[in-house]
Amino acid sequence: MPNHLRKIALGLITAWSLDISAALVNPECPVAPLPPAYVKLKKKVDADIALYSNKKIYAEQADLTLSKLIEAKSPLIKIWIEKRNLDKKSEDQIAHDWRDYFTRNFILTKYPYGEPAVDAVTPSLMDSINRKFKTKSTQSLMQGRFQKSQDAAVRYIKTLKISEQARQEMLARVTSVRLYWMDDFKDSKFKSLPLDFLDWGIAYDPQRNEINLGIRSLRYPNEETYLAVFLHELGHAVDSCRFSTFFKTPWPFSEVGECLRSQNGVGAKRRDDSELDSLLRNKKLSTELAAELKTRPTCN
Structure with a gap:
């Protein structure tokens, strides 16, 4: 062929x-x-x-x-x-x-x-x-939903029993997250992958500390769902994978992470790197990405 x-x-x-895959979803679930x-x-x-x-x-x-x-x-x-x-x-x-x-x-x-x-x-x-997507009313609505979520995240971080330095670093990172709206396609972050705009909804971009908004960001059914989705994406700004990249202090939730991995927790598995060297030798993985993964074992 x-x-x-x-x-x-x-x-x-x-x-x-x-x-x-979509057809296999339980038809009885509302x-x-x-x-x-x-x-x-x-x-x-x-x-x-x-x-x-x-x-x-x-x-x-x-x-x-x-x-x-x-x-x-x-x-x-x-x-x-x-x-x-x-x-x-x-x-x-x-x-x-x-x-x-x-x-x-x-x-x-x-x-x-x-x-x-x-x-x-x-x-x-x-x-x-x-x-058609980026109307003033849509921008205002989404910004309001995001702001409620961001405020809730800030309130929660302030209650955590962590070092003050870690708290301030997390607050600085979370409060600086912004929504990303495409202006001109050819100058946008979607310019190489149009479907990331057409077929995606709400997704965190760690490199620019922004939350991307695509067409499907309007699919969610109610305010509670938007609160949950935005909080989830804000959580990526301080997750275990990125903490060592953007913060000076160690990840403050390492004990929680270990608890979740234990048999008494949920048995969360560590990332399996057994094929990493093989993928590198066969040029299925770039040298830069492999090196980055090895320095961040919690990225899973």
Whole structure:
């Protein structure tokens, strides 16, 4: 199979694996309905992607790939068609759905994509989506939720029985965390991985001490959930993995960590580094990352 078809096959298989994993979720567990604001935004995002996927520049890439898969008699495209109940649909409908799928799962998985004409168009799509997401009302709402969580984290840190130096370091780190909103796509931290904005919600960035906000940050059902999610992300600012990087004092919760690892605790396992040297020799792991991991044994 040609190399470009191998990559496409890998993308299709990965997407199907995720679909299967989602289907295994217990159907009896109650699921809160999606917030109306997110549903409305999702429709706008889908409409933008559908519009661009049928523009000449994107459509040509998708159609060319589809033709190659059909010409190669790839069973993957047949499975893709059957899985979406498209086997009895018109060729126009199949092409339409394939273009949308191709845009989401191939063109938008990285930037630049590698085709100058495509790369010239993608920023306008991402900026269009961002304008619909980053409204003044959304920014105000999310900032208010984050501020409540940050204030709660500060109050909690002040109650901890730790050294005053460790407390002040933690407070300084937590109170300096900010929300990250994308302005211009080409100058943003999402510029190399558009899907980090489209398919992610709320995620802490330790390097810049920021919490990234993506489209899915509007999916959470209520204020209590936002409080929990933001507190979780703020916790990453002072977790055991990063403490030695950003603080002068030792991690003040080492006894708690050891308790959780003990048989009388939850039996939390340490990171298994037995394959680290092998991964390094086979160049599946960079020298820099391996060295960093070895200096931070609590990063697990």
